[in-house]
Amino acid sequence: MRNITWYVHRLKAMKFGEILWRTQQKFLQRKEYKKYYTQNLPVTEIVINSTISALSPDYLRIGLEQNCIDAELFSSLDLFQGSFSYQQYKKSWNAGFQTENTWDENTFSYKINCAGRIDIGDIRTNWELNRHYQFSALAKSYYISGEKSFLNELADLFQDWNHHNLFLHGVEWTSAMEIAIRVNSWIFTYCFLCMAEKKHGVEYSITTLKNQLIHGVLVMTDYISAHLSRFSSANNHLIIELYAVAMAGILFDYRRWTEFALKKLTEELIRQNYKDGVNKEMSLHYQTFIMEAYGLLMLTMEKNEIKIPDIWYAYLSKMSEFVADCCGDYGETIVFGDNDEGKILDLTGKHFNHYHYVLELMSCVLPQKYNKTVGFYENIRWMVSREQLCRAKKKSAYVSPDAKCYREGGYTLIKDQKRSIFIAIDHADLGYGTLAAHGHADALSFQMYVKGEPIFVDPGSPNYHITPQERDNYRSTYCHNTASVERQNQSEMLGAFLWGRRSKTNLISFQQKMGIKLEAMTEYNGIIHHRRYQYADGVLKIWDSFTGANGKNKEQILLLNPTAVLEKGPKGILIKTPNSQVLILNSSKQISKINNYIYSASYTYATEGKRIEFCSIKNTLALEIQILERKHEGKMCV
Structure with missing residues (x-):
C-alpha cells in the first residue's frame, strides 16, 4: 500500500513533460534489454557505433603531473571511515553490507528496486566500493613504484568486476551518476597506466587493460549521454553526469560531448545555486560534491586551453565563501541537510576532509584562496603543477567575517x-x-x-x-x-x-x-x-x-x-x-x-x-x- 501511495505522490510531483520523458525512457530500456542485456557481455566487450568506437584517447589531455611529490602507495580503500573492512569486501561487488544478503548480479538493472531494501542493505554503501577509487590508486601506485604487485592486483580486480557485473546486469548499472563516477575512475586509471608504460616499459597486460578501460569509458559515456537525469531528478546527479561526459570528451577530443556538457553545466550551475553562494539542495555536502566536479574540470580545461565561462568564476567564488564560512578555525564544519560523504576523485583510498579539499581545489582555480593549506591533498598535487601551487599559495586569502x-x-x-x-x-x-x-x-x-x-x-x-x-x-x-x-x-x-x-x-x-x-x-x-x-x-x-x-x-x-x-x-x-x-x-x-x-x-x-x-x-x-x-x-x- 505504501508503494502505491508513493507512486501517486511521485506522479503529482511531475509535470506532463517529465511523465512523457520517463515514458520514453521506459521504451529505451526495453530496447536496451534486447540490444545489451541479452548479450550477457561485460561493458568492455559491448559493440558501439563506428563514430564512437573510432575516437582516439590521449592521456596527456587530462594533464596529470608526472612528477607529483609526496605520493602514497595504495594499501586499502577506506569504506566509510573504517565501518567496513576493504580486505573482507574487496571482491564482494554485490554485497549488502548491512546484511549477509547480496544483490542479484544477473537481474536486468531496470527491474531492481534499490530503495529502502533493508532485506539486503543500503545501496549507497555498496556503490562506494563500485566507484573504483581503488583502481586509479593501484594504477598510480604501479606508476610510482614499478612494483608489479599493484598492476597484478588491479588487473585481477578489474577482470573480476567485469565478470560479475555484466553490462546492464545488477545494481551497478541502475544509476547514471554512479556510472559517471566510475567513468572518472577509469579515465584516471587509464592515464596512470599510460604514464607507467612510458616509465617502466610496454607490457602486454598493460596494453590489454588500457584497451579494455578505454572501450568501457566509451560505452559508459555514451550510455550516460542517453540517460542524463532530467526534470525533478536533475539535481547534483545531473552535474556529476555532465562532468563525466565533459572529461571523456576532453580525453577523446570529441567536441560533441565536451561542448554539450559545458553548455549544460553552465545552465545547471545557475539553476541549482543561489547567487549568494548557497546550493539549493540545502546540503553543504552536496554543495562541495558538485564544486569538486567543476574544480577538477576547470583544471583540465585550463590544460587544454578551453575557455572557462566567466559565470563559473562568479558563482564558484561565492560558493567557496559559503563553504569557508561553514568551516571553523578548529577544523570543525557545520553541516545542514543530508550527507553521504560522496566524492568524485580519490587517488589514495584514505579518508580525507572533503570540505577542506574542495576549498584547496577552488584556491587553485579561482582568484582567491579559501583554505589555510594548498597542496596538502594528494588529489590536487596530481592535478596542479608545483608552479601553480606556489602561485595559489601567494593569492590573497578569503577571511570569514564574524x-x-x-x-x-x-x-x-x-x-x-x-x-x-x-x-x-x-x-x-x-x-x-x-x-x-x-x-x-x-x-x-x-x-x-x-x-x-x-x-x-x-x-x-x-x-x-x-x-x-x-x-x-x-x-x-x-x-x-x-x-x-x-x-x-x-x-x-x-x-x-x-x-x-x-x-x-x-x-x-x-x-x-x-x-x-x-x-x-x-x-x-x-x-x-x-x-x-x-x-x-x-x-x-x-x-x-x-x-x-x-x-x-x-x-x-x-x-x-x-x-x-x-x-x-x-x-x-x-x-x-x-x-x-x-x-x-x-x-x-x-x-x-x-x-x-x-x-x-x-x-x-x-x-x-x-x-x-x-x-x-x-x-x-x-x-x-x-x-x-x-x-x-x-x-x-x-
Missing part, C-alpha cells in the same frame, strides 16, 4: 572574535526542486560548536535506505534544534527523498548592532512560528512565539553531542565537554524532559545521544544559553 547572513540562501553563520564559538542558523527553504530530495524539515534550527567541539548538533544521515520511519526521524522537525507544535513536521514527508506540502520560511531581519540579532518565521499547517536569536559576549538567547497553536503543546528541542555530560541544577542544565561548559537557562519555566535520540556523526555510523525538550502550552517561550570557559576544576567564567 557574522554573515546569506539572505537568499537562508543561513547565518556567527563566530566570536576569538573564533572559539561558532553558531549556524538555518532560515532556508526546504530544498531544491519538486523533490527537495536532500533537505530536512529543520527551519529556524541552529547548531553550536565551542573550541571545535560540537555542543548542539544536527542528527546527521547514518543511512539513506533504512526503514521509512527511521529515515523520517532523521529529517523530522522534532529531531533538530528548533521548536515544534505537538511534534508536527514543518513539511510533509512522502518518501525517503520526496516531500509534499512545504513550510514557508522567511528571514524577517538581521542586525549587527550591540551583538547579532536575527528574526525569522516559518509557516505550516496553519501555524506561524517566529524565532528570534540574539548573540553577544558568549550568550545566545532564543525566543519562540506561535500563532494558530493556542492550547497546544510546544517543544523547544536541543540535541546534544553524545559525548557531552549533562547535569541538572538549580540554575538550569549544565552541559560539559572536555574544553568547555554550557549553561542552559529555562527563563520561561517550561517543563524540561531529557530523552534519547540517535545521532550520526558520519554516514553508516550511529550512536545514542541526549535530547532536551522544554515543553509548554504557552505561545511564547524563551531560552538562554551561556557559554562558559573552564579556568580550573570547580570554577568557571563567562
Whole structure:
C-alpha cells in the first residue's frame, strides 16, 4: 500500500513533460534489454557505433603531473571511515553490507528496486566500493613504484568486476551518476597506466587493460549521454553526469560531448545555486560534491586551453565563501541537510576532509584562496603543477567575517572574535526542486560548536535506505534544534527523498548592532512560528512565539553531542565537554524532559545521544544559553 501511495505522490510531483520523458525512457530500456542485456557481455566487450568506437584517447589531455611529490602507495580503500573492512569486501561487488544478503548480479538493472531494501542493505554503501577509487590508486601506485604487485592486483580486480557485473546486469548499472563516477575512475586509471608504460616499459597486460578501460569509458559515456537525469531528478546527479561526459570528451577530443556538457553545466550551475553562494539542495555536502566536479574540470580545461565561462568564476567564488564560512578555525564544519560523504576523485583510498579539499581545489582555480593549506591533498598535487601551487599559495586569502547572513540562501553563520564559538542558523527553504530530495524539515534550527567541539548538533544521515520511519526521524522537525507544535513536521514527508506540502520560511531581519540579532518565521499547517536569536559576549538567547497553536503543546528541542555530560541544577542544565561548559537557562519555566535520540556523526555510523525538550502550552517561550570557559576544576567564567 505504501508503494502505491508513493507512486501517486511521485506522479503529482511531475509535470506532463517529465511523465512523457520517463515514458520514453521506459521504451529505451526495453530496447536496451534486447540490444545489451541479452548479450550477457561485460561493458568492455559491448559493440558501439563506428563514430564512437573510432575516437582516439590521449592521456596527456587530462594533464596529470608526472612528477607529483609526496605520493602514497595504495594499501586499502577506506569504506566509510573504517565501518567496513576493504580486505573482507574487496571482491564482494554485490554485497549488502548491512546484511549477509547480496544483490542479484544477473537481474536486468531496470527491474531492481534499490530503495529502502533493508532485506539486503543500503545501496549507497555498496556503490562506494563500485566507484573504483581503488583502481586509479593501484594504477598510480604501479606508476610510482614499478612494483608489479599493484598492476597484478588491479588487473585481477578489474577482470573480476567485469565478470560479475555484466553490462546492464545488477545494481551497478541502475544509476547514471554512479556510472559517471566510475567513468572518472577509469579515465584516471587509464592515464596512470599510460604514464607507467612510458616509465617502466610496454607490457602486454598493460596494453590489454588500457584497451579494455578505454572501450568501457566509451560505452559508459555514451550510455550516460542517453540517460542524463532530467526534470525533478536533475539535481547534483545531473552535474556529476555532465562532468563525466565533459572529461571523456576532453580525453577523446570529441567536441560533441565536451561542448554539450559545458553548455549544460553552465545552465545547471545557475539553476541549482543561489547567487549568494548557497546550493539549493540545502546540503553543504552536496554543495562541495558538485564544486569538486567543476574544480577538477576547470583544471583540465585550463590544460587544454578551453575557455572557462566567466559565470563559473562568479558563482564558484561565492560558493567557496559559503563553504569557508561553514568551516571553523578548529577544523570543525557545520553541516545542514543530508550527507553521504560522496566524492568524485580519490587517488589514495584514505579518508580525507572533503570540505577542506574542495576549498584547496577552488584556491587553485579561482582568484582567491579559501583554505589555510594548498597542496596538502594528494588529489590536487596530481592535478596542479608545483608552479601553480606556489602561485595559489601567494593569492590573497578569503577571511570569514564574524557574522554573515546569506539572505537568499537562508543561513547565518556567527563566530566570536576569538573564533572559539561558532553558531549556524538555518532560515532556508526546504530544498531544491519538486523533490527537495536532500533537505530536512529543520527551519529556524541552529547548531553550536565551542573550541571545535560540537555542543548542539544536527542528527546527521547514518543511512539513506533504512526503514521509512527511521529515515523520517532523521529529517523530522522534532529531531533538530528548533521548536515544534505537538511534534508536527514543518513539511510533509512522502518518501525517503520526496516531500509534499512545504513550510514557508522567511528571514524577517538581521542586525549587527550591540551583538547579532536575527528574526525569522516559518509557516505550516496553519501555524506561524517566529524565532528570534540574539548573540553577544558568549550568550545566545532564543525566543519562540506561535500563532494558530493556542492550547497546544510546544517543544523547544536541543540535541546534544553524545559525548557531552549533562547535569541538572538549580540554575538550569549544565552541559560539559572536555574544553568547555554550557549553561542552559529555562527563563520561561517550561517543563524540561531529557530523552534519547540517535545521532550520526558520519554516514553508516550511529550512536545514542541526549535530547532536551522544554515543553509548554504557552505561545511564547524563551531560552538562554551561556557559554562558559573552564579556568580550573570547580570554577568557571563567562
